[in-house]
Amino acid sequence: MDGSGPFLILEQNSGDSMLLQVDDDYWGWGITCQRPSYDYLSVKFYSESSVMMIDYENGLLDACLGLGVSETGLITSGGEAHSNLKIVSSGNYTVICLPAYNEAFSDPRVREAISCAIDTDSAAKIAYGALGITMDAYVSSMAPYRKEYQTNRYDPERARGLLREAGYEDGELELYTVVSSNDSASVTLGELVQAYLDEVGVKLTVESYDFPTAIQLQRNGSVDLCICTFYTMNSDISGCFIQLPEGSYNQAAWLTQLDARLDAKLKEGRYTDSDEAAGQAYDWVQDWLYENMWYLPVVEYNTAFICRDYVDDSGFDNLMHARDIRNLDLLPTESPALS
Numbered sequence: 001m002d003g004s005g006p007f008l009i010l011e012q013n014s015g016d017s018m019l020l021q022v023d024d025d026y027w028g029w030g031i032t033c034q035r036p037s038y039d040y041l042s043v044k045f046y047s048e049s050s051v052m053m054i055d056y057e058n059g060l061l062d063a064c065l066g067l068g069v070s071e072t073g074l075i076t077s078g079g080e081a082h083s084n085l086k087i088v089s090s091g092n093y094t095v096i097c098l099p100a101y102n103e104a105f106s107d108p109r110v111r112e113a114i115s116c117a118i119d120t121d122s123a124a125k126i127a128y129g130a131l132g133i134t135m136d137a138y139v140s141s142m143a144p145y146r147k148e149y150q151t152n153r154y155d156p157e158r159a160r161g162l163l164r165e166a167g168y169e170d171g172e173l174e175l176y177t178v179v180s181s182n183d184s185a186s187v188t189l190g191e192l193v194q195a196y197l198d199e200v201g202v203k204l205t206v207e208s209y210d211f212p213t214a215i216q217l218q219r220n221g222s223v224d225l226c227i228c229t230f231y232t233m234n235s236d237i238s239g240c241f242i243q244l245p246e247g248s249y250n251q252a253a254w255l256t257q258l259d260a261r262l263d264a265k266l267k268e269g270r271y272t273d274s275d276e277a278a279g280q281a282y283d284w285v286q287d288w289l290y291e292n293m294w295y296l297p298v299v300e301y302n303t304a305f306i307c308r309d310y311v312d313d314s315g316f317d318n319l320m321h322a323r324d325i326r327n328l329d330l331l332p333t334e335s336p337a338l339s
């Protein structure tokens with residue numbers, strides 16, 4: 001709601017731009033962040049981060065949020081004059097879900113074979129570059145009660161052997177997935193997963209769609225293998241598992257119907273008043289995920305922003321929790337004329 005955060009909305013042009021005023025009465029000043037030195041914030045929205053960076057390079061913007069993998073890579077390798085690049089944790093991470101509705105995955109040998117077929121560490125580095133962190137857990141680094149595991153089980157020879165034991169010869173196991181064409185990292189990751197699986201004799205068909213179409217196909221159970229994003233909500237581990245209960249918005253991630261104990265432990269961890277009980281419950285959940293291999297953690301990815309030297313002095317970086325603000329143009333303290 002307008003007025004509940006650090007800014008007041010003065011003007012809004014849907015899908016194009018927004019004019020905000022710093023709210024002097026915001027409750028969080030001095031608690032969650034410091035009040036910035038500027039009074040007004042002009043926000044411009046972009047559908048392509050590459051176009052946003054062109055405007056930044058041409059001096060039309062003072063700061064940019066949500067840089068893409070390629071833009072971040074170019075800046076880290078070549079720099080940008082009189083600018084500072086900052087990479088901060090987003091709490092988001094990408095996993096490969098093996099949907100329980102796919103009969104092939106009811107065989108634990110097939111699930112393990114998929115796990116052994118994919119070099120998740122290399123895939124994370126190639127697809128996400130400077131924004132990616134290889135994962136050694138089933139939740140993000142921001143989550144409490146996090147346990148570490150050897151999640152990268154890459155062993156293609158073992159994968160081939162497991163598939164043969166499960167009755168699949170080369171080319172007999174065929175899978176289908178979709179990725180968002182709007183996200184170059186997701187497209188690259190899909191291609192890498194396809195190549196890894198092809199190496200062990202599994203045929204994966206990958207199709208690209210615009211984001212709304214891709215996400216709907218994933219959520220309604222139209223894919224055999226789901227490359228999707230999990231979130232850490234307010235540093236709460238229960239947010240990392242919000243897609244797992246049956247009836248959640250992503251059918252490909254439903255796991256609680258497989259084991260009543262999993263559902264019980266998720267609820268216990270979320271609703272108990274005891275930190276010790278919550279820790280024990282979430283330990284059990286993470287051990288269960290590691291042992292059963294229904295999903296593969298791939299990469300925890302950061303978000304990057306770049307700003308002019310003078311923006312750092314404004315306190316802008318203290319407002320990174322205001323995640324809805326993507327691209328920024330700082331204005332002088334005088335109130336601008338509104339149309």
